[in-house]
Amino acid sequence: MSGDPLLRGTIDFVDVLVVLFKVGIAFGFLLVATMFMVWFERKLISDMQNRIGPNVAGPWGILQTLADGLKFFFKEDLRPREADSLVFRLAPYLSVVTAFVAFAIVPVGGVFKDGDPTSGTVSLFGKETYLQVADPPMGILLLLAASSIAVYGIMLAGWSSGSKYPLLGAVRASAQAISYEAALGMAVVAVVIAAGSLSTHDIVAAQSGGYRSWYWFATGLIPFVVFFIAATAELNRPPFDLVEAEQELVGGFHTEYSSIRFAMFFLAEFMNVITMSAIMVTLFFGGPAGPIFFGLDWLFPTLWFFGKVLVFLFVFVWFRATLPRLRYDQLMNLGWKVLIPVMLGWLLVYRAIVLWRDDKIDPIPTIIVGSIIAIVCTALLTAAFSAGDRAFERENTPSDREGS
Amino acid sequence: MVDTIVFVICAVICLTGAIGVIAARNPVHSALMLVMTLFGIAVLFIAQEAHFLAAVQVIVYAGAIVVLFLFVIMLLGVDVATDLELGKLRGQKTAAAGFAVVALAVVGYLIVNVDTTRTGVQSQGGVIDNVTPNVDLLAESLFDQYVYAFELTSVLLVVAVIGAVVLSRRHPPLDTDSAEASN
Structure with missing residues (x-):
């Protein structure tokens, strides 16, 4: 049991400042990264579809998202007459806040060593600290908690609109999220068993020491694939975007939302893509692990981390450009009849193999x-x-x- | 000091939520108030160093059970603010008042007669030592010490689930004769 060295012993004013600094950086980074992600997705999907995409605002259209965001601010904020005003206003915040919270547990830098609780720290204002906003003992469970609260944002948005298509979209979305959360959770269990800890810092530390100590066998085969599919479904990304199937539901749960409230759902969606990619890197690909050149050990881990995240962002966009949307019964069959049984079976087989290897059975x-x-x-x-x-x-x- | 502040804030949140559940006119608002109470309790768990329980509280209660409540409320279409008719049970109001008086009396007795108040301080009786993670301690009691009780409970839950499915399932009429005849 380790925990952030910053919060051990007495806490003085500088410690509080360091924590606030980390929170501010994470907040700002996520906002900027989301802007980048929107541009990245539009540009990439344009290339894949042989079009140009955004090219007017700024070089390569990189300021397009900023322009869109500003435009959202100045649009009229409509609220349907039948809407439940309190819940209607609350729902976008539930989506956005949970999207921020889940990122807090991701270690984005530092050199890790297995079994060494002081590893993975960097020096900020003369204080040793982990390069992650928080390292709570329940660690990765915070991701599951945040994603289970995110369901509320979608569900309440659909219900409070007082309109039928949003309600249908919301019911679909929450059923989908709940179904795939089970598979997602079990894939996380495989990682936790392999690493022997819930804390994301310890999970990354257990994978340190080169790509050979990533758990290729224990988590690389089945849990990673299951986690990736379940995460895509949890994010409502194509091919699991039934939540906002335009042909069937107009716009899904956010049909009645406009202006900045809609922008918040949009922001939350893209932010969740970034968070999920970061979580996948943390759980399965060693987080900030990678070779360090020129002794720059404060720079390269972070670069490796974001490089790995970028690969996953690319794959998510690639999915969208390539795969057609699933039918609803196919979605449910895949979740309940394939992913969950496969994951349960794998957990049993894996534990049996480990016990056999240790000569316990x-x-x-x-x-x-x-x-x-x-x-x-x-x-x-x-x-x-x-x-x-x-x-x-x-x-x-x-x-x-x-x-x- | 910090413990007490945390406790007071959480207590206010929990009680506001609890009162909101019964006072709100709209069932969806009631469910949301329930979520608020559950969050307050989760924070109280963290204050007691029970991090795992806090996470499970949010994941299971707020993330699954109340979502199911909301599903039922939305799908059954009872999500309109209704003036619930009270007093369908004979003598319900009187009985409720009686129980409330008894409960308040017990609480008052405890407040008056227990000399050391332990509100908002960490649990003194447990085995939590800040070294062994929560999960290990929980796993030891669930899968080692009380494994039979645990397994029996899980069997009971499975039986209840299957029973609910069987009871609620409406069988379509199995008139194979007419089906074959129509073919």
Whole structure:
């Protein structure tokens, strides 16, 4: 159990200033990064679709987002007559605040060493501190908490609009978020088991020492893929953007929002993309780990970190340009019938392999008993799925049953 | 000192939320007030160094259970401010007043007769030592010390879930004869 060295012992005025400084930097960085992300996405998707994209405001159109943001401020703020005014005004803040909170646990720099609690620190104003806003003992659970509160923003926005398409969009969105949160959480469990700690700082420290000590086998195969898919769904990014399927729902949960309130949802969405990319780098790719040149150990870890994040941002945009949207039943089937069982199974298999490696269990009986259990469970699961499919078919076949 | 300030703020938040739940006219507002109370309690958990419980409080209660409440409220269309008719149970108001008096009497008795007040200070009875993480302690009691009780509870929950599915499921009429005839 370590914790930030800044907050150990007595806390003086400088410590408070350092914390405030870190909070301010993180806040400013996220806002600027979001602006960049919007531009990056528009420009990249234009290239992929053989168009030019934003090119008027500033060099390469890089100030386009700033122009759009300013425009949002000066637009009329409409509120439908049927809207529940209090909740209508509250919902955008719930989205934005949770988007900021989750980033607080991401370590963005510092040189880490496994098993050394003083590693990963940098010097700020003469104080040793972690380069992350907070390192709470529950660590990565804060991400899950923030994403479960983010559901409220979407759900309440849709409900309080007093309009039918936003409500439908909101119900879809919250059902999707809740379904994929289970898979997301279990993928995180695999990382936590491998690293032996909930704290993001300890998770990164456990992966330090080159790419070979990233948990390729334990988390690199199945948990990473599951986490990536679940995160994409959680972010409502294509191909899981049923929440704002224009053809079906007008604009989804934020149809009735305009002006700066809409901009806040927009901001939260893109900010969450950045946060999720950063979390993926932290959990699966060693965070700020990477080779350091010229002894610049305060610079290169941070550069590596943002380089890795940029790769994920690119992949998210690539998804959007490439993949068509899923149908709603496909979405639910993927979440409940594929990702969650696969993740549960992987956790069992992984633990069994670890125990076998440590000579805690006898392999032959374990494999025999395990296979029998696996076969029985697979059979039960298949039977349940086919029963569900049959019931679905029966209910959806057109018949003249209504007459009888 | 800090502990007391945190406690007072959280207590105000919790109580405001709790009163809001029963006082709000609109069911959605009630649910939101409940979330506020849950958050206050989560902060109190953190003040007691129970970080894991605080996170679980937010993830499970605020993130799942109240969301389900909201689902039901929205989908059943009871989200309009209704003047709930009180007094459908005979003597309900009298009984409620009686219980309230008893509860207040107990609280008053405790306030008067317990000489050392421990409001807002850290728990003295637990085994939390700031060295072993919460999760390890919880895991030890759940999966080691009380593993049978834990497993039995989980079986009970599974039975309840399956029971709810079975009971609430409406079977479409299985008139295979007529279906075949129509084909």
